[in-house]
Amino acid sequence: MSALPEPAGTIYDIGYRHYEGPRLGRRGATGAIVGAGLRAVFGMGRSARSKIIPWGAVILALLPAGVALAIKVLAGDLIELYSYDSYLWNIGGLLPIFVAAQAPELVVNDMRHHVLPLYFSRPIRRVDYVVAKLAALTIGLLALTLLPLLVLFVGRILAAEDVLAAIGDEAGALPMIVVSGLLHAVTIGSLGLAICSLAARRAYAAGAVLAVFLVGSVASQIFVEPGGTFGALAPFLNPLSVLDGARQWLFGGPVAESPVSSSGAPLYLYGLATIALLAVSWGILAVRYRRITA
């Protein structure tokens, strides 16, 4: 045998190595799905174009807090642009856009390209997959529903002349900020994910999410005008006004522009409607993912 030179580019086979390290099991696996989901929600590791909507929405959501703080620093307490109560209602339009752009990324392709059997053949349960995706979307939404209010909260304290007194003044708002932020993120995340789980393609999913919120918002504004029973029920057509109603029911603080104020329906109904929204969303997700053949 003549000694032929090895062809260029040959990679020497160093043999198979077994893995002796730690295995993190169900918890590690679920955490990995949440982590990958968060990257997807914020367009990390993807093209610059897929970062525009999520980061744009976060910046727009933070903008009022920034403006309010700037005015407070420059003009003192003369005018109050944004209150804790009205903040989420005012930036509410950003939430459906964020969900429509980012939630399909989380679930549609796994379903469309039959990737789910690969997930289900790993040390997780079906419910872990759904919960992990929901957690990723919810955490993403908290950047819109909680972060700006916390910025406003901290900023108002730090901008005050007497910081200690300001802590006392502002602290009362903290439970509302946290609970309302969480409630918005979980409910809108659940609804968005449920809608997306039914769609065959990402574009359809995005369209369906926008349609639900847009139609709901327009319809609630139109029907609330004439008043009467119909007008009283109008806010329930819009998930965002349902959530605002639930916030008012829990913490008070009406928002003038919200149809909740003009409807006159008892506030506890918004609480019930929020629970119903969550139940329907989770029900859709449960049925949808149970029916996937492994």
Add this chain to the structure above:
Amino acid sequence: MPLISTRALTKRYPRGVTALDGLTVEIGEGVIGLVGANGAGKSTLIKILLGLIPATSGEAHVLDFDAATQGERIRERVGYMPEHDCLPPDVSATEFVTHMARVSGMPGGAARERTADVLRHVGLYEERYRQIGGYSTGMKQRVKLAQALVHDPRLLFLDEPTNGLDPAGRDEMLELIQRIGRDFGIAVVVASHLLGEIERVAGWLVAIDAGKLLRTATLGSFTERTGQLLVETEEPAGPLADRLVARGLQAIADGRTVVVDLESGAHGDFAVFDAVRDEVIGLEMALIRVEHRRHQLEDLFRTGGGDERAA
């Protein structure tokens, strides 16, 4: 201790389809062929063993874990390559396999390291950074195998791994499977309806038909000698069979061949060979071949599944 054991495993689907019917089998190390026609219950068996669907009755243990209650423990140590397409098109093989390693419970660093290793083992090099959507079927099959292998499983389930491959790709895949079983020390269960392929890689066979165990044995015993001599002649072989029967042998003619029972010769195999030779000369026939008849893998299904097809 067998890696897999089932006892009276039965799976009935709601619409009255019985996919597995009292299957009792033990499976050990090496490359094991799980053979059966399409719809014989191969995929159902794999899904029950992975703890993905519950059995209607009976039990199954994989790596000493109960498939009904300890599915997560099993799936942590088992790899699964499904039959159908299961890859997202818009990520690279590296990203996807790394993610799947992490979903198998591996820490991030180890997941990346093993992904690089495993993609090299399955033969994906520079293209591993390209999006999977642009891959050929052969490359996609390799990615599917890599994701099943990346967490260093103790046991691998491959469901029709050569599906959609051209002959060259098929050879490479089979070679890879053999290497995994032999060099990597990972037990491999290959489900296939293609007996010819299973014959090439598996050392042990489990044949199922209509959800029932047909037979389980080493590949050699499936194709061992039958104790019969096959004699093929140029002319119709009827007269030859008659002469042999007249000598006290058991011989059956079928067209131009005669099958002679070797055990029927009172003086051993050689006497039978001699008798055949003498009678062929006596009849002035042209002899084409004389050989020990062997079982063929297909025989299993001819007797097992044949009835159903005739019905």
